[in-house]
């Protein structure tokens with residue numbers, strides 16, 4: 647596999663990821679209660695549409711088509727975002743679940759662009775690297791904004807927790823939550839022999 651093909655794979659993965667986000671971000675924005683979080687996500691949705699255009703431009707430089715690869719990683723992260731929306735949480739706690747899911751999305755994108763930029767530079771593709779870098783800078787800024795949004799939410803969540811201190815915590819689990827719980831136990835089981843070797 648030529649280095650150019652590795653770059654194209656990475657860029658197609660990002661292209662699919664950004665297109666999936668154009669569909670998913672409005673749902674996250676709708677689910678957010680906090681006005682700053684909501685407007686931050688909406689803002690990043692507009693940036694994301696631009697990022698799709700920039701990627702198309704970058705593919706144009708290479709004379710290649712942008713489609714060809716579905717990003718499974720982003721599909722999984724968006725599913726986790728959906729789980730955050732469906733959680734039986736309210737107020738600041740729900741917003742913090744949305745921040746958690748969104749931060750994972752941004753850092754996944756940051757990893758993807760960082761690798762793709764290094765590959766483009768390695769191939770001497772300055773224009774492509776520069777377009778990818780514009781997207782990367784927006785992802786970095788979006789991740790920072792999310793953490794800035796989280797700060798007041800953490801304070802708010804702590805006081806909401808105090809107010810609900812005496813409430814019962816035993817809500818019945820959904821089928822999806824039960825399946826997730828089983829799978830996490832299986833993960834632990836499969837890793838346990840290797841983890842034990844660390845001797846802690």
Ligand SMILES: [Fe+2]
Pocket residue numbers: 664667694697755785
């Ligand atoms: Fe993006």
Ligand SMILES: [Fe+2]
Pocket residue numbers: 690694751752755784785788
């Ligand atoms: Fe992003």
